[in-house]
Amino acid sequence: MIELDCAIDAGTFHLEVRAKLDAEVVAVLGPSGSGKSTLLEAIAGLRPAQGTIRVGGERLDGRPPEQRRVGWVPQDVALFPHLDVRANIAFGARLPAPRIAQIVEILELAALLDRDPDTLSGGERQRVGLARALAADPRVLLLDEPLAAVDVVHRTRIVPWLIAIRPGVPILHVTHDLGEAAALATHALILREGRVHAQGPVERTLTAAYAVVPDLALDNVITGEVRADGLFHVADGALAVPRGATPGVAAYAISADEIMLATKRPEGLSARNVLEARVLAIDGIDAHDAIVRVSALGHELRAKLTDAAIDELSLAADAPVFLVMKSHALRRVR
């Protein structure tokens, strides 16, 4: 449980956050300049803040950063350039060696231990930053876009693992990527102009996020379960997904750009997923494009279409449509 009731004065910028985040993974979303990173820095004790900051019932405010035990991974990761990967991870290590070895193994860093940070790729750097923060046995993880540079292969492995280590270690997770948010987080905190715009369970708050974060990737996130038949089962149906999916609880993301709509059931099409759906509403984005919100498979999904296409198909609220998704356009995020 993270309880925030604080005001942060960052020069020209003022941030006021009152939130009770009773979830173990919370995505912090908002447009650039809304105060996401500032909030994490204040929790870490790196910026003066008035008010109270509580994590797991313990008050952190008023303590210097070294006594807060937070695992902070800034956006640029900030690995110590004069230390190799091993010494970076060991810098603030509080966990016993076998636990650290386990972290190194899961984040696939064993081969990198003797390397200098400036020889690492962006994704490798972020994994080292995560390992360094985790080795210090934090009471909360503050991650500023931690997976932005991590490639998809590693991401699909790290995400379930970060979820597995959750018990007792809440994660506050700043992101621009809704797929990442939905994959990791159960709750979202949406900031706008230094204030809390919305907070609550991720499914409910992400709609609010679309409205305030114009540069947010317009990902649809579908939650369900991959079963032994290799299909991704959701509330009322199943989707074909790329082969070889590991069975279990899963979430897939698909960009709004990659969903096609048709007024008749298409035939002779290579796309594996053709679903019956119903148009809920059409939201204009600008002079040329719009987001068509449809209901399918018990989810609300968004397709990005040009105005010309919407006119041609005479789409309107409540119209029945068919929704077309290539199986390969579905990215597993959990």
Add this chain to the structure above:
Amino acid sequence: MTGDFGIVTFTVFAAAVSTAVIAIPGVAAGYFLARHRGATRGLLETFLALPLVLPPTAVGMMLLHLLRPRGALGHLLESIAFPVVFTWRGVVIATAVMSFPLLVRSARTAFEEVDPRLLDVARTLGATRLSAFTRVALPLARRGVTAGLLLAFSRALGEFGATILVAGNIEGETQTLALAIFHRTQIGDDTGAMRLVGVTVVLAFAAVWTTELLLGKRSAAR
């Protein structure tokens, strides 16, 4: 020639002690200036730059008034039997004051190049302010700091104006290379003066060249 040798060793000794005396406060002041903004910083910076722009004899005069037996500080020093004026300690203090700003400036520049993010991360990983400094800032700024120490040492080797006022020019006691060159010229011993000039050129060259090597390595590493 034994006289020459004595002068050279005394000069190197006094410059080394002077550099050792200012090392910790100089590096600390450089770090403070690199990490802080605001009015105090500007004031402190100006104050610290004074020895660079004032005539060394003016600085020497102020030190003399402060340190002489009836001076504000001299009184105290006298009571603990630590005479400064016209002793080797006077040489050390005069050169320390004159070379202090050079160390502070080099250290400040070196610390300014250290990403403050790194110090923030160190703090969240459990490091106190002091240990973030010793484990992160200092290792990353070590070349610039070492160069600053060498610059201060070089300045101390050649200090004249402040030294002659505070420590006088006492052969075998407070006479450094710079003072001895002046003295020999005055009494017409040009050959003797030139010998010492040769020695100072070699010493200064070595110190400045080492500094350049250190600073060059830093820019090459980036």
